[in-house]
Amino acid sequence: MKPRYSFGGDEHIFVEVDEEMSLEAFFKSLSITKAVRESQIEGVTEICPANASCQIKFDPDVIGPDDLLAKIQSLESAADEVEAVLSTRIIEVPVLYNDPWTHETLMRFRERHQDPNGTDLEYAARINNFDSVDAFIEAHSGAPWFVSMVGFVAGLPFMYQMVDRPRQIEVPKYLRPRTDTPKLTVGYGGCFACIYSVRGAGGYQMFGITPMPIFDPKQETSYLRDFMVFFKPGDIVKFKPIDRATYDKDVAEVEAGRYAPRVREFTFSLEEFQADIDGYNAKIGEALHGD
Amino acid sequence: MAIKVNSPGLATSVQDLGRPGYYHLGIPISGGMDRFALRAANMLVGNDEGAAVLEAVFLGPELEFTQDAMVAVTGADLPPKVDGDPRATWTSFAIRAGQVLSFEYLKGGARAYIAVSGGIDVPLALGSRSTYTLGALGGFEGRNLLAGDELPVGAAPAAAEGRVVPAELRRMPGSPAELRAMPGLYWHRITEASRRGFFEDTWKVALEADRIGYRFQNGHPLEFVDREPPFGAGSDPSNIVDSCYPYGSIQVPGGTEPIVLHRDAVSGGGYFMIGTVISADMDLIGQLQPHTPTRFVSVDMAAALAARHDRRALLDKIRSALD
Numbered sequence: 001m002k003p004r005y006s007f008g009g010d011e012h013i014f015v016e017v018d019e020e021m022s023l024e025a026f027f028k029s030l031s032i033t034k035a036v037r038e039s040q041i042e043g044v045t046e047i048c049p050a051n052a053s054c055q056i057k058f059d060p061d062v063i064g065p066d067d068l069l070a071k072i073q074s075l076e077s078a079a080d081e082v083e084a085v086l087s088t089r090i091i092e093v094p095v096l097y098n099d100p101w102t103h104e105t106l107m108r109f110r111e112r113h114q115d116p117n118g119t120d121l122e123y124a125a126r127i128n129n130f131d132s133v134d135a136f137i138e139a140h141s142g143a144p145w146f147v148s149m150v151g152f153v154a155g156l157p158f159m160y161q162m163v164d165r166p167r168q169i170e171v172p173k174y175l176r177p178r179t180d181t182p183k184l185t186v187g188y189g190g191c192f193a194c195i196y197s198v199r200g201a202g203g204y205q206m207f208g209i210t211p212m213p214i215f216d217p218k219q220e221t222s223y224l225r226d227f228m229v230f231f232k233p234g235d236i237v238k239f240k241p242i243d244r245a246t247y248d249k250d251v252a253e254v255e256a257g258r259y260a261p262r263v264r265e266f267t268f269s270l271e272e273f274q275a276d277i278d279g280y281n282a283k284i285g286e287a288l289h290g291d
Numbered sequence: 292m293a294i295k296v297n298s299p300g301l302a303t304s305v306q307d308l309g310r311p312g313y314y315h316l317g318i319p320i321s322g323g324m325d326r327f328a329l330r331a332a333n334m335l336v337g338n339d340e341g342a343a344v345l346e347a348v349f350l351g352p353e354l355e356f357t358q359d360a361m362v363a364v365t366g367a368d369l370p371p372k373v374d375g376d377p378r379a380t381w382t383s384f385a386i387r388a389g390q391v392l393s394f395e396y397l398k399g400g401a402r403a404y405i406a407v408s409g410g411i412d413v414p415l416a417l418g419s420r421s422t423y424t425l426g427a428l429g430g431f432e433g434r435n436l437l438a439g440d441e442l443p444v445g446a447a448p449a450a451a452e453g454r455v456v457p458a459e460l461r462r463m464p465g466s467p468a469e470l471r472a473m474p475g476l477y478w479h480r481i482t483e484a485s486r487r488g489f490f491e492d493t494w495k496v497a498l499e500a501d502r503i504g505y506r507f508q509n510g511h512p513l514e515f516v517d518r519e520p521p522f523g524a525g526s527d528p529s530n531i532v533d534s535c536y537p538y539g540s541i542q543v544p545g546g547t548e549p550i551v552l553h554r555d556a557v558s559g560g561g562y563f564m565i566g567t568v569i570s571a572d573m574d575l576i577g578q579l580q581p582h583t584p585t586r587f588v589s590v591d592m593a594a595a596l597a598a599r600h601d602r603r604a605l606l607d608k609i610r611s612a613l614d
Contacts, residue, residue: 006475006476006478007592008473008475008539008540009473009539009566009567010473010571012538014476014534014537016534018521019531019532020521020523021523021532033315046314046315050533050534051523051532051534053534057314060596060599061599151314151316151317152317152557153317153558154318156317168522172525173561189525189561190532191522192533217429217433229316232316233315
């Protein structure tokens with residue numbers, strides 16, 4: 001894992017931490033961006049962590065590109081020394097898998113899909129060697145996920161599951177992107193889950209829908225009044241399968257301004273996680289529901 | 292209320308110099324695609340250069356003023372009319388309460404900037420009045436204008452009528468348009484022949500060209516250097532583990548049609564990029580019509596910074612000319 005640097009024109013420095021995805025690469029990206037943010041370098045205007053890379057936007061009239069590059073490189077080598085511990089939060093996201101809205105959409109765009117005769121869930125379960133869709137949903141909702149990037153469109157979280165590589169779910173994107181995706185669709189592409197924050201185009205497989213808004217530019221949703229975007233990189237997400245009745249009840253609660261997502265503070269240690277993945281994930285479950 | 296929208300044009304939106312600081316959450320900077328023209332329009336009417344204006348694409352709106360104002364139209368050659376009488380572009384002109392501003396058909400360029408003295412006074416959203424339609428954020432109710440909208444205008448002393456940006460200080464793309472770009476990012480993913488070919492080909496602006504990005508067609512498909520797909524990237528040779536996308540970055544899904552991301556960029560995704568259009572030439576992209584022949588010109592950082600300096604110097608000249 002040797003970071004690769006490139007200028008993105010005269011206003012961006014792009015750091016590819018690693019070509020392939022891993023929690024280590026993601027943590028390295030987080031620690032580089034954290035170090036850059038804390039250094040408060042004059043001329044830096046945007047600091048964007050991504051899954052296994054990061055990007056710094058700057059004003060070259062204020063700081064020379066080579067000066068900033070040298071500065072970031074020195075911060076990166078210092079970030080190597082830091083123990084990977086993260087003060088973060090665990091968030092429970094309810095999901096109605098196999099819901100009628102994504103089902104209607106996936107049928108409408110079936111000719112753009114690898115398997116025109118099934119659903120996205122059936123396809124994903126089959127190519128990942130699960131016996132049934134239920135077993136697939138159990139794996140998808142069983143272990144937690146790291147929000148490894150927020151972006152594409154406003155507030156959309158990319159999530160990477162906190163399991164070892166043999167258990168990672170992988171699915172291709174649609175053969176051709178759809179022109180429509182319901183808002184709050186729980187999607188999947190490559191090794192990443194996502195939640196579509198707004199309605200629009202998309203290429204990820206569609207598994208379900210959450211009743212919980214995650215982006216509200218009007219800031220009317222009770223828990224988005226302080227800020228319109230819910231997720232940030234480093235958040236831990238646990239999906240909770242719900243039925244239609246619970247989904248309807250949650251939607252009504254959201255509309256009444258009473259919905260409160262289950263959120264708990266948590267200190268994550270990469271080393272402890274790697275020593276015992278399942279044990280550590282059980283601890284995350286306890287932190288979420290222990291009280 | 293100070294401007295009533297009789298007809299909205301094709302996709303007219305409120306824009307200023309944008310909303311930096313939220314790209315890490317997927318909220319792009321937005322703002323005028325041609326910031327050079329936007330600044331000039333504001334200078335002409337005596338506004339702060341970053342005041343909110345209307346950005347009209349291809350087809351102008353029809354606007355009824357309910358208060359007196361000074362107006363200037365810059366950027367695309369979209370000739371304005373007041374109650375049907377022609378007015379010049381890149382020139383300030385007065386409009387009185389009750390009069391209607393409309394436009395002739397587009398004669399050149401793609402986006403006109405309509406500045407009104409006092410600025411379009413929609414509420415600030417995350418520090419900017421720019422419209423980000425994908426996120427329904429900012430501008431007039433988070434969307435492009437519709438007939439019947441009523442736009443507030445700020446109070447400000449207007450500049451004089453008849454102020455002109457001299458023709459030699461206006462900046463528009465030539466034909467073929469030339470966009471200077473710095474190779475980089477995932478440039479190493481394509482073969483030597485494709486690296487040369489990309490800059491030798493004459494591309495053509497596709498119909499899919501908007502505030503998010505501009506797509507180009509008619510060049511040779513890019514050939515990739517072989518690789519074992521990295522975990523998480525996907526099997527297509529143009530896929531990468533989803534990363535951030537710089538503004539101006541040139542992604543080439545499937546190696547066929549380059550897309551240059553613009554002010555409403557998607558902030559990241561899983562397509563490799565071969566380089567980035569330099570900051571000084573981002574304005575020009577906003578003035579490209581579909582089918583415009585376009586060449587990419589390879590430059591290094593020193594040339595990019597020199598071009599950035601030249602653009603700023605040109606704006607300085609406009610400031611002095613209007614003083």
